[in-house]
Amino acid sequence: MLKIALPNKGSLSEDAVRLIREAGYNCRRYSRELIVFDNANGVEFVFLRPRDIAIYVSNGILDMGVTGRDLALDSGADVVELMSLGFGRSDFHYAGPEESELDPDRFAGMRIATSYPRLVLEDLERRGVDADIIRLDGAVEISIRLGVADVIADVVQTGRTLKAAGLKVLGQPLLHSEAILAARTRDIGGQKTVHTFLDRIRGIVVAREYVMVEYDIPENMLEMACVVTPGIESPTISPLSKKGWMAVKSMSKKRDVNQIMDSLTKIGAKGIIITDIRTCRI
Numbered sequence: 001m002l003k004i005a006l007p008n009k010g011s012l013s014e015d016a017v018r019l020i021r022e023a024g025y026n027c028r029r030y031s032r033e034l035i036v037f038d039n040a041n042g043v044e045f046v047f048l049r050p051r052d053i054a055i056y057v058s059n060g061i062l063d064m065g066v067t068g069r070d071l072a073l074d075s076g077a078d079v080v081e082l083m084s085l086g087f088g089r090s091d092f093h094y095a096g097p098e099e100s101e102l103d104p105d106r107f108a109g110m111r112i113a114t115s116y117p118r119l120v121l122e123d124l125e126r127r128g129v130d131a132d133i134i135r136l137d138g139a140v141e142i143s144i145r146l147g148v149a150d151v152i153a154d155v156v157q158t159g160r161t162l163k164a165a166g167l168k169v170l171g172q173p174l175l176h177s178e179a180i181l182a183a184r185t186r187d188i189g190g191q192k193t194v195h196t197f198l199d200r201i202r203g204i205v206v207a208r209e210y211v212m213v214e215y216d217i218p219e220n221m222l223e224m225a226c227v228v229t230p231g232i233e234s235p236t237i238s239p240l241s242k243k244g245w246m247a248v249k250s251m252s253k254k255r256d257v258n259q260i261m262d263s264l265t266k267i268g269a270k271g272i273i274i275t276d277i278r279t280c281r282i
Ligand SMILES: Nc1ncnc2c1ncn2[C@@H]1O[C@H](COP(=O)(O)OP(=O)(O)OP(=O)(O)O)[C@@H](O)[C@H]1O
Pocket: 007, 009, 010, 011, 012, 050, 051, 067, 068, 069, 070, 071, 088, 089, 090, 138, 155, 157, 158, 177, 178, 179
C-alpha cells in the first residue's frame, strides 16, 4: 500500500484533506484517527504533525507527504519537492519594532526568536552574522514586547499579526513557502498506485489555476481571438449556425481572465462564458 502523510492540524490540514478528497481518495477521519485506509485505491493516509512529515518521508517510512516548503527545509530532512500544491502560501520574514531601522546584515549580537531555527541559522551564516536564536513554538510576534527577543523571524501571510503586534518586516523574505508534496527522491518507483496518485493530484492542482473560456467571434476576427486565447495545445473551434460566426473554447490562466475578457470584447466577441475546471489531464 502507498503510504501518504497528511497534516493532522494547523493551517495546511483542511486544504490538504480537501485536495486529496477532490482527487477521489477517501481520507475521511472519524474522531482523531491517525491512520485512514483507502483500500479501494491502495492508499494509506497517516495524519502527522506537519513539521514531522519530511522526517518520516526522508527515512522511507512513508512514501510521500503534504507539508510546507518552510517546514521541510527547517527539518533538515533530505526530501525533494515533487509538486507545489498552490495553498498555504506565505513568506518567511525577519521582523522588528515599527520604529526600528534594523537591517538583517547588522543583527550581530541580537536575540532572534523563531519557530524555524534552521532556516534562520542558515540565513545568518550566509550573511556572516553571529546572533542568538531563541526557539519558540508559536505566538512568536509577542516575544519582543515580552522582552525575550530583539527581532523575530516568522511566517507572514496577510501581515495582520505583525501589525497587531506593532512590528514590521525587515529586509527581503528569506523564503516563499507553500504546501508541497515531498518525497525521498524524484524517482519514487514504478508502482501504478504512485502514478495514479500523482496524476490525480496534478489534475486538481493544474485545474485550479485555469478556467475554461468560451465565446462566439466573427470569422474575420478568429485569428486575433486565437492569439488572445491560444489554449494549451490550441483552441477548439466550431462553426455556429449563424453564418460568418465561430465558437471558440480554450483553457486560460485564471489570473488573466479579466484581461482576456476585455481583449475579446474589444475585438467583437459575444457570449463570453467562463467556467471553473474541476480536474484535468493535460
Ligand atoms: N497564516 C498562514 N497562512 C498561510 N500559511 C501559513 C500560515 N501560518 C502558517 N502557515 C504555513 O503552515 C505551515 C505550518 O503549519 P503548522 O501546522 O506547523 O503551524 P500553524 O499553521 O501555525 O499551526 P499551529 O500554530 O496551530 O500549530 C507552514 O508551512 C507555514 O508556512
